[in-house]
Amino acid sequence: MASSGGHTFKVVLLGEGAVGKTSLLLRFVENKFNDKHLTTLQASFLNKKMNIGGKRVNLAIWDTAGQERFHALGPIYYRDSNGAVLVYDITDEDSFLKVKNWVKELRKMLGNEISLCIVGNKVDLENDRHISVQDAESYAASVGARHYHTSAKLNKGIEEMFLDLSKSMLEQSNTHSAASGGSSAPGSRGGSTRRQVVTIVDDDDRPERRGCCSSS
Amino acid sequence: MTRWVDRNIGTCVRSVMDALDLDKNGREKDAYEKYLQSIDFSAQTLLKDAACSDFHICAQTRKLVSMMKQCVDRVETLLGALPTSPSSSSSSSSSFDYEGLPSVPKTPPHHASSPPPPSPRVPISPLPHTRKRSSSRAQEKLSAPMSQAMRQNQQLMNAYRARMQQCHAQQGKGSAAHRATDLSLTLQRRMAENVALAKAREKAAVFLLDGTSDHPLCDYIRQCQFSAYSTINPLLHKCAQYYPNLPNLDLPESPLTSSPHQDYNVSDDFDDLFEKEADEMEEKVALMEKEALGRHFQNIASRIRSHLDKIQIMFTVAYAELDGATGRDLCYACVEEPFFRPLWPYLLALSRLANKEKEEVLGRMMQCKRTEAPADMGINPKFCLPTPAESTSPAALPYHAAIEELRSLFSLVAPLSKLECIVRISRQICHCVEAYYNERAEKAPSIGADDLLPILAYVVIQSRLPQLVSECHALEEFVHEGYLMGEEGYCLTSLQTAVNYVLSINNP
Numbered sequence: 001m002a003s004s005g006g007h008t009f010k011v012v013l014l015g016e017g018a019v020g021k022t023s024l025l026l027r028f029v030e031n032k033f034n035d036k037h038l039t040t041l042q043a044s045f046l047n048k049k050m051n052i053g054g055k056r057v058n059l060a061i062w063d064t065a066g067q068e069r070f071h072a073l074g075p076i077y078y079r080d081s082n083g084a085v086l087v088y089d090i091t092d093e094d095s096f097l098k099v100k101n102w103v104k105e106l107r108k109m110l111g112n113e114i115s116l117c118i119v120g121n122k123v124d125l126e127n128d129r130h131i132s133v134q135d136a137e138s139y140a141a142s143v144g145a146r147h148y149h150t151s152a153k154l155n156k157g158i159e160e161m162f163l164d165l166s167k168s169m170l171e172q173s174n175t176h177s178a179a180s181g182g183s184s185a186p187g188s189r190g191g192s193t194r195r196q197v198v199t200i201v202d203d204d205d206r207p208e209r210r211g212c213c214s215s216s
Numbered sequence: 217m218t219r220w221v222d223r224n225i226g227t228c229v230r231s232v233m234d235a236l237d238l239d240k241n242g243r244e245k246d247a248y249e250k251y252l253q254s255i256d257f258s259a260q261t262l263l264k265d266a267a268c269s270d271f272h273i274c275a276q277t278r279k280l281v282s283m284m285k286q287c288v289d290r291v292e293t294l295l296g297a298l299p300t301s302p303s304s305s306s307s308s309s310s311s312f313d314y315e316g317l318p319s320v321p322k323t324p325p326h327h328a329s330s331p332p333p334p335s336p337r338v339p340i341s342p343l344p345h346t347r348k349r350s351s352s353r354a355q356e357k358l359s360a361p362m363s364q365a366m367r368q369n370q371q372l373m374n375a376y377r378a379r380m381q382q383c384h385a386q387q388g389k390g391s392a393a394h395r396a397t398d399l400s401l402t403l404q405r406r407m408a409e410n411v412a413l414a415k416a417r418e419k420a421a422v423f424l425l426d427g428t429s430d431h432p433l434c435d436y437i438r439q440c441q442f443s444a445y446s447t448i449n450p451l452l453h454k455c456a457q458y459y460p461n462l463p464n465l466d467l468p469e470s471p472l473t474s475s476p477h478q479d480y481n482v483s484d485d486f487d488d489l490f491e492k493e494a495d496e497m498e499e500k501v502a503l504m505e506k507e508a509l510g511r512h513f514q515n516i517a518s519r520i521r522s523h524l525d526k527i528q529i530m531f532t533v534a535y536a537e538l539d540g541a542t543g544r545d546l547c548y549a550c551v552e553e554p555f556f557r558p559l560w561p562y563l564l565a566l567s568r569l570a571n572k573e574k575e576e577v578l579g580r581m582m583q584c585k586r587t588e589a590p591a592d593m594g595i596n597p598k599f600c601l602p603t604p605a606e607s608t609s610p611a612a613l614p615y616h617a618a619i620e621e622l623r624s625l626f627s628l629v630a631p632l633s634k635l636e637c638i639v640r641i642s643r644q645i646c647h648c649v650e651a652y653y654n655e656r657a658e659k660a661p662s663i664g665a666d667d668l669l670p671i672l673a674y675v676v677i678q679s680r681l682p683q684l685v686s687e688c689h690a691l692e693e694f695v696h697e698g699y700l701m702g703e704e705g706y707c708l709t710s711l712q713t714a715v716n717y718v719l720s721i722n723n724p
Binding site for chain 1: 712
């Protein structure tokens with residue numbers, strides 16, 4: 001219940017079924033925290049506190065279902081997101097195509113305010129690589145996203161990716177709140193966002209959030 | 217298998233006979249005790265029996281219950297004969313003695329930085345249109361802010377000790393001492409904060425919940441409630457004219473009170489409802505009506521949200537101690553339950569009207585998918601917990617605990633407590649998996665969203681309560697934004713997605 005100052009950012013985790021989202025998330029938690037503190041739900045939802053240049057940042061990471069049958073139902077997960085981590089498997093071309101789809105959807109729904117990270121996972125399987133590093137990086141640059149190479153198995157690149165994402169979201173929020181005069185209010189229960197959310201999304205956004213998703 | 221009632225009824229009867237003997241011989245005190253023991257034993261028997269037989273009522277069950285009732289009657293009479301002492305009734309929760317009874321703090325005082333004053337017992341809201349029942353958790357939340365603060369402080373204390381030990385174990389010499397002071401200061405500050413908040417909250421709660429109070433804040437809350445009520449009620453009446461055969465709107469919990477082992481026929485409610493609209497013209501009108509209802513609902517919701525914001529602001533103006541992040545949260549949590557308790561049935565009714573087509577579809581899907589096992593729902597084989605062979609009772613279904621948790625959602629009246637319930641549903645799913653794997657001494661696989669959603673969809677179907685669509689819709693409108701980003705928001709979104717998924721199976 002203790003109040004925690006600083007920013008809370010919502011990050012959605014997207015990726016096809018077998019790309020290793022869950023392992024990535026578990027790696028990210030296990031590194032910093034003792035196993036005992038994990039609640040069982042933390043393979044799908046996770047709160048993680050970070051310190052970025054002396055600023056306290058709280059990440060609320062939302063895992064999403066990657067199966068095709070849930071795809072059309074995804075948009076209610078994305079709303080009000082500050083960042084997205086889009087994971088593909090470097091040995092699986094389809095999973096990279098899926099990432100491209102999600103990027104389009106996210107940009108359409110949330111514009112340029114959302115910070116995107118495209119993550120090529122399983123770099124431990126370099127020999128089986130199907131997506132060339134150059135293709136992936138140039139695609140990421142073309143949509144204004146950063147690209148990372150990770151391996152959940154070897155615990156490579158994950159911490160760094162989340163750190164960079166947090167920095168980028170902080171910058172985004174600073175430019176935005178400078179423009180709108182908003183500020184972050186501290187809160188509790190993982191909800192230190194009450195006012196912050198308001199600065200990002202106007203109230204008349206409400207009807208839209210149901211309508212905009214069915215057009216594809 | 218002998219049932220618990222059959223096994224124990226002899227002992228129960230004997231125990232009551234003993235009590236009667238004592239009673240006859242004028243040994244009131246002993247008789248009083250013996251009666252209570254008999255009630256206790258009978259209640260435990262019933263409880264165990266209910267758990268094993270899945271609420272299958274038999275003649276013995278009724279016999280036991282009526283025997284308990286007679287015992288209670290005797291106990292009540294005896295109570296008059298026994299000598300009374302003013303301070304011994306602190307744990308009674310009858311509705312007529314709530315004024316001025318001190319409640320005993322449960323934690324020893326040395327855990328807090330200052331000794332707590334006795335907290336006054338707070339009555340349940342006698343606001344207009346109040347229903348008598350209320351969730352006990354919420355009651356606890358409201359009745360003893362101070363003892364809650366004490367509990368929190370105790371937790372803080374424990375955490376502090378653990379950290380201190382770590383600190384000593386690590387021994388960074390100079391830095392360890394520095395860190396220790398740091399920790400101790402943080403602890404003191406947070407404990408003091410907790411106590412100050414609890415005091416403010418207590419003061420506020422007394423005013424808020426005493427419906428007879430003419431405190432301006434209380435008055436204002438009633439005004440807000442009335443304004444919402446007077447918008448919704450005419451709407452409902454108007455709708456009742458258009459759809460004379462509405463499903464039982466005002467009884468959201470009715471399927472819960474009926475015995476759960478009977479199949480709830482989900483489509484019954486709706487059959488006659490839609491006969492009326494066969495005509496094409498009427499269909500058009502109905503569509504427009506529905507859209508209008510949706511808009512009405514949104515308008516009402518946004519007005520209620522702004523009312524709640526105003527109430528919260530007024531509280532922080534009146535009680536400066538509450539003006540902080542935690543204070544505002546606590547204040548909101550306190551106001552919300554009494555505010556929504558009288559209104560929720562109306563709000564839900566309106567939401568059900570706006571969502572009746574969806575409810576119908578969900579009902580149909582529940583009906584035709586209800587016999588499907590987890591494997592048929594596309595759940596990862598790792599999480600297809602087996603049903604014990606030859607057992608057909610719902611208690612044996614995989615993820616039964618989560619299903620029951622979901623069904624309990626409908627008996628709660630405030631968005632926050634519903635939200636907590638929804639978090640528990642997802643947790644129960646994880647617990648079920650853990651328990652299953654622990655039993656076989658294997659490490660439970662972790663559940664990511666890929667696995668959680670299909671399981672949730674299965675749980676939704678097994679709940680057999682199509683009004684879940686309307687509940688979710690209403691919740692989404694009334695849950696404060698601040699809760700939507702955390703675990704609560706995640707679980708609500710997942711449940712909604714599961715419901716939408718079940719709805720979408722309909723159109724291949």
